[in-house]
Structures are given as structure tokens and as C-alpha cells.
Amino acid sequence: MNPPILEIKNLHAGVEGKQILKGVDLTISAGEVHAVMGPNGSGKSTLAAVLAGREGYEVTEGEVLYCGKDLLDMDPEDRAREGVFLAFQYPVEIPGVNTTYFLKAALNEIRKHKGEPELDAVEFIELVKQKMKILHLPEDCLKRSVNDGFSGGEKKRNEIFQMAVLEPKLAILDETDSGLDIDALKVVSDGVNKLQRPDKAQFVITHYQRLLNYIIPDYVHVLFDGRIVKSGGKELALELEEKGYDWIVNGELQAV
Amino acid sequence: MSTATETIEGLVKQEYKYGFYTDVEVDAAPPGLNEEIIRLISRKKNEPEWLTDWRLKAYRHWLTMKEPEWPKVHHAPIDYQGIVYYSAPKRKKDGPKSLDEVDPKLIETYEKLGIPLKERERLAGVAVDAVFDSVSVATTFRETLSAKGIIFCSFSEAVHEHPDLVRKYLGMVVPYTDNFFATLNSAVFSDGSFCYIPKGVRCPMELSTYFRINAANTGQFERTLIVADEGAQVSYLEGCTAPMRDENQLHAAVVELIALDQAEIKYSTVQNWYPGDADGKGGIYNFVTKRGLCKGRNSKISWTQVETGSAITWKYPSCVLQGENSVGEFYSVAVTNNYQQADTGTKMVHIGRNTRSTIISKGISAGHGQNSYRGLVQVRPGATNARNFSQCDSLLIGNKCGAHTFPYIEVKNTSSSVEHEATTSKIGEDQIFYCNQRGIATQDAVNMIVNGFCKEVFKELPMEFAVEAQKLLGVSLEGSVG
Numbered sequence: 001m002n003p004p005i006l007e008i009k010n011l012h013a014g015v016e017g018k019q020i021l022k023g024v025d026l027t028i029s030a031g032e033v034h035a036v037m038g039p040n041g042s043g044k045s046t047l048a049a050v051l052a053g054r055e056g057y058e059v060t061e062g063e064v065l066y067c068g069k070d071l072l073d074m075d076p077e078d079r080a081r082e083g084v085f086l087a088f089q090y091p092v093e094i095p096g097v098n099t100t101y102f103l104k105a106a107l108n109e110i111r112k113h114k115g116e117p118e119l120d121a122v123e124f125i126e127l128v129k130q131k132m133k134i135l136h137l138p139e140d141c142l143k144r145s146v147n148d149g150f151s152g153g154e155k156k157r158n159e160i161f162q163m164a165v166l167e168p169k170l171a172i173l174d175e176t177d178s179g180l181d182i183d184a185l186k187v188v189s190d191g192v193n194k195l196q197r198p199d200k201a202q203f204v205i206t207h208y209q210r211l212l213n214y215i216i217p218d219y220v221h222v223l224f225d226g227r228i229v230k231s232g233g234k235e236l237a238l239e240l241e242e243k244g245y246d247w248i249v250n251g252e253l254q255a256v
Numbered sequence: 257m258s259t260a261t262e263t264i265e266g267l268v269k270q271e272y273k274y275g276f277y278t279d280v281e282v283d284a285a286p287p288g289l290n291e292e293i294i295r296l297i298s299r300k301k302n303e304p305e306w307l308t309d310w311r312l313k314a315y316r317h318w319l320t321m322k323e324p325e326w327p328k329v330h331h332a333p334i335d336y337q338g339i340v341y342y343s344a345p346k347r348k349k350d351g352p353k354s355l356d357e358v359d360p361k362l363i364e365t366y367e368k369l370g371i372p373l374k375e376r377e378r379l380a381g382v383a384v385d386a387v388f389d390s391v392s393v394a395t396t397f398r399e400t401l402s403a404k405g406i407i408f409c410s411f412s413e414a415v416h417e418h419p420d421l422v423r424k425y426l427g428m429v430v431p432y433t434d435n436f437f438a439t440l441n442s443a444v445f446s447d448g449s450f451c452y453i454p455k456g457v458r459c460p461m462e463l464s465t466y467f468r469i470n471a472a473n474t475g476q477f478e479r480t481l482i483v484a485d486e487g488a489q490v491s492y493l494e495g496c497t498a499p500m501r502d503e504n505q506l507h508a509a510v511v512e513l514i515a516l517d518q519a520e521i522k523y524s525t526v527q528n529w530y531p532g533d534a535d536g537k538g539g540i541y542n543f544v545t546k547r548g549l550c551k552g553r554n555s556k557i558s559w560t561q562v563e564t565g566s567a568i569t570w571k572y573p574s575c576v577l578q579g580e581n582s583v584g585e586f587y588s589v590a591v592t593n594n595y596q597q598a599d600t601g602t603k604m605v606h607i608g609r610n611t612r613s614t615i616i617s618k619g620i621s622a623g624h625g626q627n628s629y630r631g632l633v634q635v636r637p638g639a640t641n642a643r644n645f646s647q648c649d650s651l652l653i654g655n656k657c658g659a660h661t662f663p664y665i666e667v668k669n670t671s672s673s674v675e676h677e678a679t680t681s682k683i684g685e686d687q688i689f690y691c692n693q694r695g696i697a698t699q700d701a702v703n704m705i706v707n708g709f710c711k712e713v714f715k716e717l718p719m720e721f722a723v724e725a726q727k728l729l730g731v732s733l734e735g736s737v738g
Contacts, residue, residue, distance in 0.1 A: 053692070077693075077696060081695045086693050088690065088693075092686045092687050093687075094691075094705060095681070095708070095709075096711060097705060101704075102691075102694070102704070103694075105704065106696055109694075109696055109697075
């Protein structure tokens with residue numbers, strides 16, 4: 001069996017005193033693609049935020065191990081340097097900061113952390129050119145400020161492009177399909193698929209099944225009211241698409 | 257680029273590193289201000305009578321003036337009788353003729369500040385006039401410059417060696433009646449730099465004055481006068497530091513620039529006076545009058561300033577665009593952190609036809625800092641086809657600081673066009689988190705965003721200065737987030 005990358009155990013977390021995650025258990029091993037689905041308000045984005053270390057989220061119970069280390073004890077930048085990547089649902093605009101410069105700084109922080117030599121401008125540009133092809137990203141995106149004036153589709157592609165450059169061990173994709181038309185969805189999914197490796201894992205958070213037509217998960221989990229109420233293979237996503245969340249929700253209620 | 261970032265990382269962990277004090281024997285006047293003190297200063301400097309009279313006229317006029325109350329800054333009243341108006345490191349003879357005669361302690365001071373005065377150690381291409389308290393202690397590369405006919409020396413020397421030039425241009429742009437602080441300066445100024453670039457000469461190196469306040473309870477009142485004759489070009493840099501003290505110290509300088517036909521003057525400042533401590537105690541009051549006169553046709557004056565220091569900054573480097581087709585530019589980054597206050601901006605006075613001006617102002621406020629842009633664009637009736645573009649951007653870091661903009665526009669010629677753009681933005685937690693999530697630590701993220709915000713101004717700075725300015729910004733904003 002492959003070594004686990006992420007082990008979430010009985011995770012309880014909330015924001016501003018409101019309990020949102022009520023005991024999440026989930027283990028993701030190297031080489032696996034997991035999808036978490038769930039209706040609005042079920043806690044999907046909270047889970048992503050807690051894993052990435054966003055301020056304002058309070059963990060009240062449980063633990064999260066990342067490659068055996070206590071993830072929740074690390075600062076957000078250390079999590080990133082250790083290989084945790086979050087593709088944002090709403091990528092943030094940073095006017096005035098050049099995309100290439102930003103990404104080079106990020107990559108070199110990660111390389112420094114691993115004890116690898118930093119890349120100089122020439123080496124970095126070489127790397128970037130290779131990775132751009134994967135995402136069919138127009139070259140001028142690199143010259144612009146980070147996400148500044150990007151269309152919704154460009155922003156999402158830029159997230160996956162950054163993922164391609166930074167090569168994280170654990171990629172968390174938070175509603176990456178939202179706001180994408182079908183062509184952009186294909187490009188983004190294709191990029192994500194090309195980046196999967198036997199020693200890496202992907203954690204795809206989505207509301208809709210359609211993304212999972214392109215990024216085929218090994219496991220699908222249904223998050224409802226802060227807990228994972230059902231897990232299965234990729235066919236679970238199709239079943240959900242057909243029957244709707246009510247099917248599980250009602251079942252869940254009956255069980256209570 | 258990565259080395260610049262590393263240096264910022266190193267520097268953000270430091271406090272104001274220029275806060276040391278040099279123990280030198282000084283020749284100082286008693287505190288207080290009266291005609292006798294002014295005569296004493298003039299006598300010490302062995303000045304001609306016309307200059308003594310000019311000082312006295314200024315002093316008498318100053319007595320009729322009131323300290324301006326319109327700037328958006330607050331401070332306890334300044335006791336003008338408590339200030340020492342003249343303090344100079346003691347000299348052996350009449351003053352050093354060469355660097356060998358300069359007190360080694362002073363040379364050491366400037367070395368600590370990163371300004372080696374020994375020419376062979378200087379980066380080629382920058383000549384320095386070093387001003388220590390009230391006097392200029394050394395000017396480098398004078399021979400190289402004089403071969404081209406360029407005069408670059410201390411103001412005191414210029415009074416003796418080039419009296420006609422000084423007399424002709426002193427007060428031409430900033431008359432002794434100009435404003436409270438400029439008038440005070442006219443009465444008591446002790447030294448400064450003088451620079452004259454003759455007709456058609458392009459100055460082969462950057463000229464630079466480095467100001468250092470050392471003595472306690474001393475005001476620094478220097479005057480800089482730069483004249484670019486027809487077709488001449490010069491780029492001038494100014495730097496400044498002071499020891500850390502609990503008392504506030506007054507710096508009231510005057511800078512006058514004069515550009516004749518086709519001449520160009522570029523004046524860059526990286527102002528790093530001691531800003532006071534984190535609770536707002538101590539620091540320099542930087543009340544400075546800087547003005548350039550584009551006297552000739554097609555002349556150009558460009559001000560670039562990076563203001564990171566001082567407890568209070570009150571400063572409006574301005575251009576009077578008299579010559580036809582003359583151009584005035586103002587690029588500014590002003591940072592206020594902790595309890596610093598800045599009221600800064602520019603005046604562009606369009607008098608001649610087809611005159612053009614550009615104003616790019618970037619204000620950054622952090623901590624409890626208060627940052628005001630105050631600017632005047634004035635188009636006089638004769639300024640046909642005058643054009644101005646102003647852009648004032650403010651960046652806020654945290655919830656306790658303030659940014660204010662006071663643009664004044666007076667247009668008296670209908671063929672002119674004046675544009676003003678302004679934005680205010682805040683470094684958001686979302687932006688910081690986004691950077692964190694990519695592996696970039698919070699302070700580096702702030703530096704990155706701030707440098708991005710300022711880059712339009714930084715690109716106007718000479719190379720060395722641009723790196724220095726980025727580093728300074730990192731230090732000034734240390735701990736401003738989180």
C-alpha cells in the first residue's frame with residue numbers, strides 16, 4: 001500500500017464561533033485522486049481553508065497529518081513549502097506584482113526549503129515555457145500583474161499553471177470548475193491530469209459532477225453538514241448526478 | 257532580483273541602523289536665535305557683507321511671520337530659542353584642503369553610513385559632498401569635474417570662490433521671504449552644496465550630497481543651489497541620516513534648481529532621517545522647501561523622492577515652468593509607519609507656452625501613520641497649451657493609519673488640459689494569504705506588494721538608489737502586518 005500523504009482524523013473546525021466541520025475523517029495516499037462533493041454550505045471550502053491554514057478558522061478537535069507531520073501546527077507558508085498547494089476558488093488579484101516575479105519567488109522559497117539551489121531568471125523562464133504549453137496560457141499573462149484583469153477562465157488556468165510550476169505533493173483544487181465554460185474546463189482538467197504522479201495526490205473539491213468526467217477520481221466522498229456521509233468509487237459521482245444530493249441527505253436524515 | 261529580495265529579508269529584522277552618534281569636538285554657537293547669532297554664523301564663515309545683510313533681512317522678515325498651520329500634521333510647539341543654529345566639527349586650521357586633513361572620525365562616520373569619501377573606494381560615477389551638522393566636510397572628485405568646468409563644492413566655498421554666481425542665483429527661486437521655514441533657513445543656513453554645470457556640458461557622473469545630523473539639540477539648515485546653464489545636464493542625488501534621539505530635531509533646508517535653455521536637472525532624494533521610535537518619540541522634523549525653475553526654453557526639471565524617514569515630513573518639491581516647452585516632473589513615494597506624519601506633494605506652476613508636467617505620487621501608510629498628498633497645479637493665463645497629468649495613489653496597511661489627498665487645481669488658460677487620477681487600496685488579508693499559500697512569508701509578501709505599488713517611481717531612480725530605496729521600504733514597513 002502506498003504511504004499516506006494526508007490523514008484527517010475527527011476534524012472539527014469552525015469560523016467565528018460557528019461549528020462547520022463536525023468530525024471529518026479521510027485518508028489520501030500517494031498516487032490517488034480523491035473528490036469531495038457536497039451541497040452548498042456542507043463545509044467543502046472550510047475544509048480547504050483549514051488545510052491551507054487560512055486565518056480565522058479555528059480547529060476545535062481532531063488532527064491532520066501531512067506525510068506524518070502535524071499539518072495544523074505549520075504556518076501557511078511552511079505548508080506550501082512542504083508541498084501543499086491550494087488552487088483557489090477565487091484567485092486573488094495582486095496589482096503591481098508581476099506574475100513571473102511572483103512565481104519565481106514562490107518556487108525559490110520552495111526550493112530553498114528543500115535545500116535545492118534557487119533558479120536564476122534564465123533557468124526559470126525555460127521552466128515556465130515548458131509548463132505554459134500544458135495550460136495553453138497566453139504568454140502575456142506572465143507579463144501582467146498576478147491575476148490582475150484576468151478573465152475568470154484565465155485566473156483558473158493560472159492557478160493550475162502555478163501548480164504545474166510548483167509541483168506540489170498534495171494539490172487541493174477548490175471548485176476549480178466554477179465559472180469555466182466547457183472548453184476551458186477541458187483545458188484545466190487536462191492540465192491537472194498531466195500533473196498527477198505516483199508519489200503525489202490530488203484532492204478535488206466540487207459541487208458538480210461534470211468536472212469528474214474529466215478528472216477521474218479514485219474515490220468520491222460526500223460531505224454533508226460537516227461530515228463525510230458516504231464514500232465510494234467514481235460511480236458514486238454519477239449516482240449523485242442522477243439522484244441529487246437529496247438522495248443521500250434524506251438517507252442520512254432517516255439514519256438519524 | 258533575488259539578491260534584492262534577500263537583502264530585504266535581512267534588513268527587515270533590523271531597526272534604524274544609522275542611529276549612532278560620532279563623538280567629535282565641536283565648535284558650536286550657544287542655543288537661541290537673534291541678530292548676534294546670525295552675525296556670528298556669517299563671521300565664522302568669513303562671509304562678504306552682502307550675504308550677512310541678506311541673512312539679516314531674512315531674519316527680520318522671519319520675525320513677522322507665523323509658522324504655517326495648514327499642513328495636516330500635529331506636533332508640540334517648536335522652541336526656536338532652544339535650538340543650536342551652528343555646530344561644526346572642530347578644524348585644525350582653516351579647513352581641510354584635502355581628504356588627508358579631514359578628521360578620521362568623520363571619514364569613519366561616512367564609511368559606517370556606506371559613503372566612503374576616499375575616491376578610490378567610491379563606486380565610479382558618483383561625486384559626493386558630505387555635510388556633517390552645519391558644515392560640508394569633504395567633496396570628492398572635484399578635479400575630474402573641474403576639468404569639464406563643472407563647479408561642485410560646499411556652499412561656503414562657493415561664496416568665496418564664485419561669489420558672482422552665488423549672488424546672481426541665490427534666492428532666485430526661493431526668495432528669502434518665501435515661507436516661514438525657508439526664511440528661517442535664509443537667515444541661519446550654515447552650509448550645503450553648490451553646483452554649476454557650464455553651457456553644453458553633460459555632467460559625466462552623478463553628483464550627490466549626503467547630509468548627516470550628529471550633534472544634539474542642533475538644527476540643520478543647509479542650502480543647495482544647482483544651476484544648469486544652457487544645454488547642460490546633471491543628475492543629483494541626496495541622502496540623509498541622523499542619530500536616534502528622544503528629542504525632535506529640526507531640519508529646514510532649501511534647495512533651488514535653475515535650468516536655463518535646453519538644460520536638464522534630475523534631482524533624486526532618498527530621505528531616511530531618524531523617524532522616531534515605535535511610540536512616536538523623537539525623530540526629525542523635516543520642513544524643507546525645494547523648488548526648481550525651468551527658466552529657459554525646452555528645459556526640464558525632474559524630482560524623484562523616496563521619503564521613508566522623519567517624524568514629520570513637510571515638503572513640496574516644485575517646478576516653475578517659465579520657459580516655453582519646459583517640462584516638470586515629480587515622482588514620489590512617501591511612507592509613514594508607526595506615528596510618522598507626512599504632508600508632501602508638489603506644485604507645478606505653468607507660466608510658459610506648451611509647458612508640460614507629470615505628477616506621480618505614491619503614499620503608503622502603515623501603523624498609525626498619516627500620509628497626505630498636497631499638490632497644486634496652476635496654469636497661468638499665458639500658459640497656452642499647457643498640459644498636466646497627476647496620479648495620486650494611496651496604499652493602506654492595517655486599520656489605524658490614514659491617507660489623505662488635497663489636490664488644488666487652478667486653471668486660467670482655456671487651451672490647457674489638466675488630468676487628475678487617484679486611487680486608494682489596501683493590502684488585504686486575502687492577498688497576504690494568497691502569497692503565503694505559495695510559500696512566500698508575510699513580510700516578503702508585503703514588500704513585494706509595496707514594491708509593485710511603487711515601481712513607477714523606482715524606475716525613475718538611478719540604479720544604485722533604486723536598490724537602496726527598495727531595501728529602505730522593507731525596513732520602514734517592518735512589522736506593519738500581523
